[in-house]
Amino acid sequence: MIQGTLNKMKVEQGEKIQYSLYLNDQLINMNERIGSSFTMELTGAIFCLKCNSRTKTSFNQGFCYKCFLSAPECSQCIIKPELCEAHLGKGRDPQWEQDHHNQPHYVYLAASDAVKVGVTRDTQVPTRWIDQGASSAIIFAETPNRYEAGKIEVALKSFFTDKTNWRNMLKNQVDDSIDLISEKWNLETQLPREITDFITDDEEVHTFNYPVLSYPGQVNSISLEKVIRFTKVLVGIKGQYLIFEDGSVINLRKYGGYQVIIG
């Protein structure tokens, strides 16, 4: 039994994606747990991922109310990069914005059941794609900061979705006919010059092989608000979701800050 505060799993690209869960400073190799029984139990405590203080309610997947209102990790430019003010020297925490958002960013296309557009910092590749459970991804454009990437993403939203359909992702419903390289160059012909200037030359399609023994036909989400302890056979991991033999799944990211015991 290991007790600690939940945070998203660390991921590593490889022949199969490698997942590690750190509970405080104890490491659980999650791939090794696939195929056997997995127990999770809530202690009832929730700790803010930013300031570590105890909180009754978790806001924005792991923050106390005070940090939710003040932390740069919870500002609107996380969800809407086009509103980022890092390049203006502004934001909730200008130094944090400088270090995290006034840095090179990518606009990418990812394939699953559809083509999805997204924005991420260059250092978050391929982590971001794996966290979303993408089947494959290609870098579309590179920009000097988050704001410019956000503007391009807004323009691409008229062509593609920016949301992941997590049920389809977990059922492994993948559209194999998607050709990310041709999608990239098709876009180039349809976009204005101020965007095409940022398009990269590279045609590398990154592909991801998740450690899943069997995908569920029906997906049922486990809610830790209702179930405080469960034991189930773990059959796979995709994105930040654990997939169990009975078709139930849990998004570990959603429960960041929850103190749990894992056995």
Ligand SMILES: [Zn+2]
């Ligand atoms: Zn806090």
Ligand SMILES: [Zn+2]
């Ligand atoms: Zn920002």
